[in-house]
Amino acid sequence: MSSSNIFVVAIDFGTTYSGYAFSSISRKEQVFTYSWNEGNSYSPKTLTSILFTPDKNFDSFGKDAEEKYARLSQIGENRHWHFFKRFKLTLYKNNNLNEKTMIPDFTGRQMLAIEVFSGGIRYLKDHLFTHFKSRIEHLREGDIHWVLTIPAIWDETAKKFMRSCTEKAGIPGKQLTLALEPESAVLYCQLGMQRSGLSPIQSGQKFLLLDCGGGTVDVTVHEVLWDMSFKEIHRASGGPWGKFIGIVWFRVDRFVVKSDVIELETNFELLKKRVDTTNKIYTIQLPLGLRQHDMLVAGKLRLDSTIVTSFFDKPVTNICNHIQEILSSLRCHDISTIILVGGFSESKILQEKLQSKFTHMRILTPKNPASAVVEGAVEFGQCPEKIRFRMSPYTYGVSISKEFLPMKHSHRKRIEINGKMYCEGIFDVHVIQDQLVETGTTISNETYSPIDPKQNSIPISLAISESSNPIFVDDPGNRVIGSFNIQIPNEESGCNRNVEVKMIFTGTELKVEARNGHTMKSYASSFRFH
Template sequence: MFKDEFNQREQVYTYNWSKGLTQTPKTPTSILFTPRRDFHSFGYDAEEEYARLSQYKENSYWYFFKRFKLTLYKNENLNEITMIRDCTGKEMLAIEVFSGGIHYLKNHLLTHFKERIPHLREGDIHWVLTVPAIWDEAAKKFMRKSAEKAGIPGSRLTLALEPESAALYCQLGAPRSGLSPMQPGAKFLLLDCGGGTVDITVHEVRLDNSLKEIHRASGGPWGGIKVDDAFQEYLLELFGFERIISLPKHDVIELERSFELLKKSVNTEDKNYHMQLPLTLRQSADLEPGTVVAGKLRLNSKVVKVFFERPAENICRKIQEILLSLTHHDLDTILLVGGFAESKILQDKIQLKFPTMKVLQPNEPGAAVIKGAVEFGHCPEKIRFRMSPYTYGVNIVTPFRHGKHPTSKYIEVNGEAYCDDIFHTHVRKNQSVETGTEISNETYNPMTKGQTSMNFKIVTSDSLSPKYVDDPGNRIIGSFDVRIPHAFSSLERSVNVKMIFRGTELEVEAKDAHTKQIYKSSFRFE
């Protein structure tokens, strides 16, 4: 969407991807690399080429990754040298895989637009990359680095949280979203059910129609692929492990696509469903009569509904947990978005579990995130307040006190006893923070006269009141060094450290009190 079109509240356009003779608004997160680890193809093209290679036994040295975005969720050791495995166990650098996909999508968009707008320049585009709200700072920073590696300058890149984007689409996108804008003071729970993860946020509409988060983002890996996993377990029971595990790759892809079509058609009616089977499975002699009819697998509704039970139960349990924690809020609306949210089974289970709630969906719930990301790119200020997902702080050293500090933290510097790795809090978990506004500003002094630099570790914690940097649930997400004057210079020797949330990302800023030099967003990716 162009800026003048956005100001006129016109339609947000999305690309339709070719899948055989049909077109779909989404393409799968699949990517193929050559044996030399060079990018080859993405989405449906990657799946079809890998299936062709498999059919002719030429796939052994190729790298095929599917649903690789999930590898960033709760990855405790994520960094620029993190390796991920493809579908056959071969390893590649994760950043090469992610940047390869982003580079393809970037060039695809540029090619598509330059055919229509020859004078378009890359510098005219501001890019918005969506990420799950339940990702931590390391995962967000990893995505930013992947985008920069793909040729998108950091100054022209915004990371948008997926449920927030969808919330903006539902609230600001009227009449495009098909929903009436909520009035100031209204509160709603947004449930973003994607293929991999489910994100849940709770917002309140403010007087200026901006949104204030009133419960920190939460969720889990309960997306549509959990339904796929349940179906695969059923196939293993039906046909046997050996038969399923030995299926050629092109048959596996055919199965996955057939089930995807079936999954979208499932509703609450009691009836039989039919899906296409590969020839190798149609010929199974040990199946019960009527299981395969005219080359198609017959499934009754009771069997199919079981595939949805576990993810639906996890989602409802999480919603219940959130609602119980918000008993003092007047919350009566659940907004369902995301591809998995189109499931009639899921919609029915949520409405049955929460009968007093209004369960609503916008037009094209599967496209709500991407269309809302356009809203966010133009109006990031519409998300004014967020709940801090973690406690953030830095490491400090304090005088050691026997009986209070553990001996494992004891260090001695110039004959003085100190306690090392104290967690000094800047922002507490669940604290409401205003974006773009300074949240904390603390002053730190060097330990010794000869010290000419200070190192700060940036640490996150799941605890409200962490004591030490290495407490369980803590994670060092970066560090940086600040130069300070020599002790004999008679100059002020202190450093100010402050934290700011710029949009969806944490920014840490340190300033030498004497030189006023600012060390901004310079902490290293650990």
């Protein structure tokens, strides 16, 4: 954060709902969360739905986008418009993510992902700025430090992609911090009884936090250190289990007007929030176009508890199994608390299932589980150093060539340079998965030299792996995520020209720095993620 910043603003761009919160640097304990008028009530988040015109220009966001698209659909004019909802999940484990990636809209028509995401972020940014401007006359864009929250289980490519979207939305990179959603929630839960409704977890204690959103379920396990900072003791994990599996009794195909589909989804969303553990009949109002079924009563679909609660089976089972796996792997740690945040954590079904499965655990929910992430992200923007140790989510390394050893190396990797045989594409490990890394410190520093004396640049490719002992960068499960070229003039020095490659976790993001050992010139900013 720069010394000229006056405010920290956090944006939670969620799969189903988005919102923002802010505080001033001078009064950081006062966090304001914008309340959206969602029709019947005010909410800290609005729907992450975006509408683009037939010319692919941004039209509207949130409830406005939903309502306008439904209206267009009713009069049959929606065909050329682009309506997006629940699109954030397309970034999860997407190996081909880049600025040209296309994503399908509600009807399957493609648009550039970067346009869609940046359109949404720009809307939230402009909304916030308009809101601030009316209160603080001389506010300049440079006065704000921005925080954007992202799921902890996203990889470096998805983080980098969100950075590009945010920059395209008009937020300069140096004014932006990426915050991990469950980590932000951890900070929120530690703010004290008055702010989060929870007593802070004491130093020396360990706890598991579950962020159950509408798309991803993220799990982190932390220990509170002596200075009340946090040390991760299990690498962030989770999956795309927030998606609720609903009824598919009706063929919702292209003959059904899209406004009916939106209405059905909205009614389902309302039903989902009503479901509890008592035995009763639930009714769901159906859109007019879907009311010809014999089993309907006065246009409403009647479902008993068994059916309705079965919709929760898959996500709830996935969540419970995952927690069980983590707790088993951390048996030697004394973890006695589970904290639940995120909209889905308000589900009575999920709460009861967790309580009955983990009887020996204390299960806590903060005052505002749906806004825990965005409010905590403001705190993270103010004090990022509070999350002091993280476990590396992947093994990171670079691709190198070494002398070819016939007994060890595959022939398909053999290359010849100046009459000598080399093996290319070897994964040279810098950081191992699960390695404990302190925020802001250099975690590796390796020196490389050219293999061809006439070489005037060294290409560096950054690779990741989920194995702790990767062999080649292109083995299954490994992948190259970025690259850059380091200029090494001075050919007269031949192969005695060194290049240092360092990896630094600057908090939530990996920074790779390379330095020409002769000219001392650093190459960090030119690094390109693929």
